[in-house]
Amino acid sequence: MKQELYKKAIAVLDANFQDGGFTIPSAGLYPFQWKWDSGFIAIGFAHYDVEKAKTEMRTLLDSQWGNGFIPHIVFHTDNDSYFPGADFHQSELHPLSSKKYRSTGMTQPPVSGFVLQEMHRIAEDKNDMLNFIKEEIDKVFDNHVYFYENRDPKDEGLVYIYHNWESGTDNSPVWDDIWDTMNPPEYNFVRKDTTHVDASQRPSKREYDHYLYIIDIAKQNNYDDGKIAELSPFLVQDPLFNAMLIKSNQALIELYELIGGNEDKIKTLLQWQAKSIASFNEKLFDVELGAYVHYDLRNEKAIRHITSSSFSPLFANIPSPERAKVLVNTMMDKFGGDDRYLCASFDPTNDRFNPRKYWRGPVWINMNWMLFLGLKNYDFSNVAEQMKKDSIELIERYGFYEYFDCRKDTGNEKPTGYGGNNFSWSAALYIDMVNTD
Ligand code: 2M8
Numbered sequence: 001m002k003q004e005l006y007k008k009a010i011a012v013l014d015a016n017f018q019d020g021g022f023t024i025p026s027a028g029l030y031p032f033q034w035k036w037d038s039g040f041i042a043i044g045f046a047h048y049d050v051e052k053a054k055t056e057m058r059t060l061l062d063s064q065w066g067n068g069f070i071p072h073i074v075f076h077t078d079n080d081s082y083f084p085g086a087d088f089h090q091s092e093l094h095p096l097s098s099k100k101y102r103s104t105g106m107t108q109p110p111v112s113g114f115v116l117q118e119m120h121r122i123a124e125d126k127n128d129m130l131n132f133i134k135e136e137i138d139k140v141f142d143n144h145v146y147f148y149e150n151r152d153p154k155d156e157g158l159v160y161i162y163h164n165w166e167s168g169t170d171n172s173p174v175w176d177d178i179w180d181t182m183n184p185p186e187y188n189f190v191r192k193d194t195t196h197v198d199a200s201q202r203p204s205k206r207e208y209d210h211y212l213y214i215i216d217i218a219k220q221n222n223y224d225d226g227k228i229a230e231l232s233p234f235l236v237q238d239p240l241f242n243a244m245l246i247k248s249n250q251a252l253i254e255l256y257e258l259i260g261g262n263e264d265k266i267k268t269l270l271q272w273q274a275k276s277i278a279s280f281n282e283k284l285f286d287v288e289l290g291a292y293v294h295y296d297l298r299n300e301k302a303i304r305h306i307t308s309s310s311f312s313p314l315f316a317n318i319p320s321p322e323r324a325k326v327l328v329n330t331m332m333d334k335f336g337g338d339d340r341y342l343c344a345s346f347d348p349t350n351d352r353f354n355p356r357k358y359w360r361g362p363v364w365i366n367m368n369w370m371l372f373l374g375l376k377n378y379d380f381s382n383v384a385e386q387m388k389k390d391s392i393e394l395i396e397r398y399g400f401y402e403y404f405d406c407r408k409d410t411g412n413e414k415p416t417g418y419g420g421n422n423f424s425w426s427a428a429l430y431i432d433m434v435n436t437d
Pocket of ligand 1: 025030034035036037165167168169170193
């Protein structure tokens with residue numbers, strides 16, 4: 001059974017790999033290359049097809065703009081089964097955007113640094129992989145320079161995101177607090193996602209109006225970062241995004257040390273790390289909730305909800321061991337229990353929790369993968385084991401879905417996975433988790 005499933009995971013990834021040298025997250029629903037998906041996918045490929053892993057990352061990094069920015073979607077084809085596509089985003093408005101690929105003008109969590117390190121960890125031929133990393137690593141460093149120079153207006157060591165799609169956790173109830181501060185016009189557009197997936201599992205039309213409106217403001221300003229910082233109604237310091245940046249900084253330090261030379265870059269990375277980690281702990285930790293939370297930089301206030309992102313700093317070694325204990329207690333207290341799989345994407349004790357809807361409660365395998373490794377970092381072996389066991393059990397029971405109900409007992413509803421099926425990062429990280437003790 002396990003062997004069969006492993007083969008199935010490989011088949012999912014191989015079927016989603018495209019001629020252009022990239023992998024779609026899921027056929028129909030997501031027909032292009034997504035930034036953080038690509039990183040997770042490359043980790044899966046590294047276990048059985050190193051060349052595909054390298055190609056995935058090479059193609060993603062090839063989409064980099066002249067200012068170091070790496071976009072969230074690279075539109076390799078003219079496929080019109082996804083909205084909003086290249087014609088809506090118009091990345092060409094930015095003077096330094098890629099001349100080779102059309103893309104969005106927003107980004108996604110900075111996974112590339114730690115992905116290169118994972119690829120090196122997994123590779124059997126370390127020399128060959130290090131040669132590949134030597135070719136690509138400066139692009140990732142330049143991407144981090146972009147973040148610190150353009151996304152940190154107060155010089156705090158914490159970068160902002162200007163759109164919920166930059167977070168990756170697109171429909172999180174956290175964003176409801178921002179939507180309450182906005183009143184966008186109603187847009188006329190044809191949704192494509194709801195032709196592939198039941199509408200009850202996806203964001204609402206009104207939520208999409210907000211998403212499009214923020215992009216319109218950015219477009220009116222040619223995606224200029226300074227203008228976006230000044231005008232975007234959405235400007236948030238996200239713990240998941242910043243934890244991944246910090247994790248990738250650390251990976252770059254260790255990889256540059258392996259490569260040798262590059263002392264100046266290592267020095268810069270160490271300075272970023274010291275500042276970012278201190279600010280992160282000071283500004284984003286909510287003592288009363290016992291968890292890290294998002295900060296609304298536009299309206300200068302914390303958004304006090306607990307999400308699976310609240311625990312992601314474990315992955316980047318951000319909390320002290322004492323604080324890590326507090327975090328794990330919060331996780332087990334609110335998200336744990338015999339009747340639930342770990343780890344819901346949103347606080348199950350909160351009124352906004354919805355176990356079936358996109359990022360409003362279901363379990364996501366990429367989050368579980370990060371939390372599994374984060375728990376191991378701090379030697380919470382039992383909880384880490386449970387995180388891994390639950391992830392594998394969900395996939396074994398339902399298949400390689402995009403997300404899963406965290407409830408073990410769904411009453412009269414037939415339990416199933418949700419969203420897209422044959423989903424690439426669920427397959428890729430299943431492969432990695434079964435190979436990691
Ligand atoms: C989902 O996001 C896209 C927009 O980027 C969408 O809903 O159309 C999110 O889960 C995001 O994190 C993910 O990268 C993307 C592709 O899997 O799908």
